[in-house]
Amino acid sequence: MIMTSEAPAERQAAAPPPASAVSDPVELSRTLGARLGVEPAGLDEKAFSDAVLAQLRTDRLLWAPAPAALGGLGASMLETARIAANVGRLSGSAGLTYAMHMSQVLTLLRHGTTPFLQDVTARLAGEQRLVASGTSEKGIGGDVLTSICTIEEEASGDLLVTKQSPNISYMDHAGAVLVTAMRVLPDGRKSQVLIAAETARMELRPGPDVGFIGMRGILNRPYGFDARFEEGAIFPEGYPIIARETMTPSVHILWAALWSGIAKRALDTTKRYLGKELKDGEEAALARIELSRLVDKHHTMLALIRDSIADWSAAEAERASGAAGGLGLERTARVKRLKIVCSELLQEICHGALGLIGLRAYAERGPYSLSEPLRDAMSARVMISNFRLTDANAKIERFLDVGL
Numbered sequence: 002m003i004m005t006s007e008a009p010a011e012r013q014a015a016a017p018p019p020a021s022a023v024s025d026p027v028e029l030s031r032t033l034g035a036r037l038g039v040e041p042a043g044l045d046e047k048a049f050s051d052a053v054l055a056q057l058r059t060d061r062l063l064w065a066p067a068p069a070a071l072g073g074l075g076a077s078m079l080e081t082a083r084i085a086a087n088v089g090r091l092s093g094s095a096g097l098t099y100a101m102h103m104s105q106v107l108t109l110l111r112h113g114t115t116p117f118l119q120d121v122t123a124r125l126a127g128e129q130r131l132v133a134s135g136t137s138e139k140g141i142g143g144d145v146l147t148s149i150c151t152i153e154e155e156a157s158g159d160l161l162v163t164k165q166s167p168n169i170s171y172m173d174h175a176g177a178v179l180v181t182a183m184r185v186l187p188d189g190r191k192s193q194v195l196i197a198a199e200t201a202r203m204e205l206r207p208g209p210d211v212g213f214i215g216m217r218g219i220l221n222r223p224y225g226f227d228a229r230f231e232e233g234a235i236f237p238e239g240y241p242i243i244a245r246e247t248m249t250p251s252v253h254i255l256w257a258a259l260w261s262g263i264a265k266r267a268l269d270t271t272k273r274y275l276g277k278e279l280k281d282g283e284e285a286a287l288a289r290i291e292l293s294r295l296v297d298k299h300h301t302m303l304a305l306i307r308d309s310i311a312d313w314s315a316a317e318a319e320r321a322s323g324a325a326g327g328l329g330l331e332r333t334a335r336v337k338r339l340k341i342v343c344s345e346l347l348q349e350i351c352h353g354a355l356g357l358i359g360l361r362a363y364a365e366r367g368p369y370s371l372s373e374p375l376r377d378a379m380s381a382r383v384m385i386s387n388f389r390l391t392d393a394n395a396k397i398e399r400f401l402d403v404g405l
């Protein structure tokens with residue numbers, strides 16, 4: 002293992018047991034950093050994030066919620082969220098990749114009921130491949146419940162979608178992309194559907210690399226693409242149902258979980274700084290009080306995440322017992338609030354930590370640098386705009402009456 006003096010201590014850990022000896026996926030993710038064989042200070046953010054993803058693949062955590070028959074570990078949402086938090090603490094970019102990929106995995110596992118989708122799911126799980134998201138589209142902004150692109154039929158009988166996507170993450174790792182598109186029904190009406198497009202059958206036209214402020218460990222690009230697929234690649238349920246029941250709640254929960262990991266890293270760095278660099282006295286006492294207020298915010302994040310996981314589990318139980326299976330109005334509003342509030346708390350925690358450490362946190366490198374968490378945190382409010390989510394909640398507020 003390469004060790005450098007600049008490697009932050011909270012990203013190092015004691016030598017872990019070999020992965021094969023550990024059956025608890027959360028424990029595996031907790032000791033991930035120590036199994037990497039590389040340190041973040043020695044690599045750029047992309048290379049480090051890729052190393053984390055490679056280790057997750059080796060540990061077979063990339064399809065953790067899949068059943069054992071598919072090579073998964075049957076991880077619950079709580080376990081998956083804890084894994085996302087542990088990955089996010091190590092690398093925001095790997096954490097975001099893990100969270101977004103997991104919402105695609107959960108979608109395939111729950112809604113991929115055609116023989117073709119089951120076959121693709123088994124193959125991707127067996128190879129521990131990542132699944133990317135192709136829901137946003139140029140011309141509709143972040144309103145993912147709308148699509149402009151429409152499925153066409155080619156002379157060969159193949160189905161084709163041509164889409165202009167403003168951004169797709171980690172295409173370099175993806176074996177498939179879940180793409181939204183409109184489908185013209187036999188009666189002429191249009192309905193929005195979800196397609197599992199295999200990357201091997203996609204023609205990609207990458208757009209310009211504008212560079213993102215944060216999450217620099219992820220290949221983020223706009224793409225124009227043609228995706229060819231067969232009928233069985235279209236999910237039988239309409240996309241609005243899939244989004245409401247699975248994709249949206251899972252991605253909000255897992256984003257919030259990974260953000261809690263980024264926040265934890267900022268807090269750990271601050272604790273280390275205060276412990277090592279500040280002499281006891283009035284200044285240190287004030288700093289400790291301020292740090293404790295930041296820890297309060299982190300606890301709020303964790304409580305909100307647990308609430309939404311409880312909602313997810315309740316809906317899952319209802320689904321298993323044959324009830325509707327959706328989250329319902331109240332839970333849907335709550336999971337949107339989770340995203341809005343946690344994205345803001347993450348920024349408050351990172352900025353508060355910057356204020357406490359000062360210049361050495363503002364530095365790009367060094368043992369107390371918070372450059373990466375600060376930049377990564379900025380993506381949180383943009384990924385499905387907080388304004389858009391708040392607007393949606395504001396429209397249903399009069400139907401909600403939530404108490405303790």
Ligand SMILES: Cc1cc2nc3c(=O)[nH]c(=O)nc-3n(C[C@H](O)[C@H](O)[C@H](O)COP(=O)(O)OP(=O)(O)OC[C@H]3O[C@@H](n4cnc5c(N)ncnc54)[C@H](O)[C@@H]3O)c2cc1C
Nearest residue numbers: 134135136137142143169170380383384385386388389392
């Ligand atoms: C790091 C990162 C990774 C991403 N990865 C992917 C990916 O893999 N796949 C993918 O499909 N997409 C991805 N996206 C795109 C993302 O999902 C959204 O589509 C995109 O961030 C929304 O873009 P927008 O802000 O331009 O659009 P919009 O949501 O249209 O917002 C534009 C502006 O309008 C405002 N606005 C919008 N609606 C309202 C409203 N109702 N009330 C008031 N103001 C409003 C917004 O606040 C914003 O200022 C990623 C984004 C980021 C930041």
